[in-house]
Amino acid sequence: MDSFRNAVALGHLFLRERVRPGDRVVDATCGNGHDTLFLAGLVGTEGKIFAFDVQAEALAATRQLLEEHHCLDRVQLFHVGHEEMAIHVTAPVRGVVFNLGYLPGSDKSCITRPETTRAALEQAADLIQPGGILVAAVYPGHEGGGEEAAAVEQWAGLLAPQQYSAWCSRQINRSSNAPYVVTVQKSTLKDSARHA
Ligand SMILES: C[S@@+](CC[C@H](N)C(=O)[O-])C[C@H]1O[C@@H](n2cnc3c(N)ncnc32)[C@H](O)[C@@H]1O
Numbered sequence: 001m002d003s004f005r006n007a008v009a010l011g012h013l014f015l016r017e018r019v020r021p022g023d024r025v026v027d028a029t030c031g032n033g034h035d036t037l038f039l040a041g042l043v044g045t046e047g048k049i050f051a052f053d054v055q056a057e058a059l060a061a062t063r064q065l066l067e068e069h070h071c072l073d074r075v076q077l078f079h080v081g082h083e084e085m086a087i088h089v090t091a092p093v094r095g096v097v098f099n100l101g102y103l104p105g106s107d108k109s110c111i112t113r114p115e116t117t118r119a120a121l122e123q124a125a126d127l128i129q130p131g132g133i134l135v136a137a138v139y140p141g142h143e144g145g146g147e148e149a150a151a152v153e154q155w156a157g158l159l160a161p162q163q164y165s166a167w168c169s170r171q172i173n174r175s176s177n178a179p180y181v182v183t184v185q186k187s188t189l190k191d192s193a194r195h196a
Pocket residue numbers: 028029030031032033034035036052053054055058080081082083099100101102103104110111112113116
């Protein structure tokens with residue numbers, strides 16, 4: 001797989017670097033289930049994935065894909081917005097993935113939105129364990145996408161550097177509307193001491 005092909009593939013590269021068999025992780029926007037399936041491969045049979053989406057058809061598609069790949073057993077699906085993540089996921093997780101925007105091939109009016117995305121990002125940053133990461137594929141190109149992208153960057157840009165490392169990866173040989181990746185790593189105690 002070409003990890004530098006697009007924003008989602010690059011996000012997967014970062015997740016592959018951190019997530020290990022047996023880990024607990026969150027897919028905050030499961031959509032057609034491709035990210036959930038990718039995470040299922042990383043965490044293996046002993047791991048656990050909490051997957052959220054507001055659309056019933058997205059959850060059905062995710063369920064079907066995971067069944068086809070015999071890994072539904074390690075996934076818990078939630079038909080609720082990711083802004084309720086902290087109600088359903090109460091113990092620390094190693095990684096969280098957001099793939100923002102709309103479900104490809106579906107209703108383009110059902111998009112992730114700045115306020116709920118921001119609320120979910122805050123909860124995700126609290127939930128990740130030290131050394132864990134949050135990866136967001138951000139799409140500024142559709143209507144409303146620019147405002148959401150700005151909200152994501154504003155949120156990540158204000159995280160305390162002693163506690164989090166926030167990165168933005170853009171493909172500079174594409175239009176400024178091209179999808180990109182925001183990655184946030186939570187510092188370990190050792191990292192924080194180095195910063196002090
Ligand atoms: C780009 S798609 C996700 C693609 C998916 N990760 C995949 O691999 O196929 C964005 C998804 O976010 C979902 N969504 C919109 N608002 C949401 C919210 N508040 N909480 C959770 N999911 C939401 C949409 O229904 C849509 O399925």
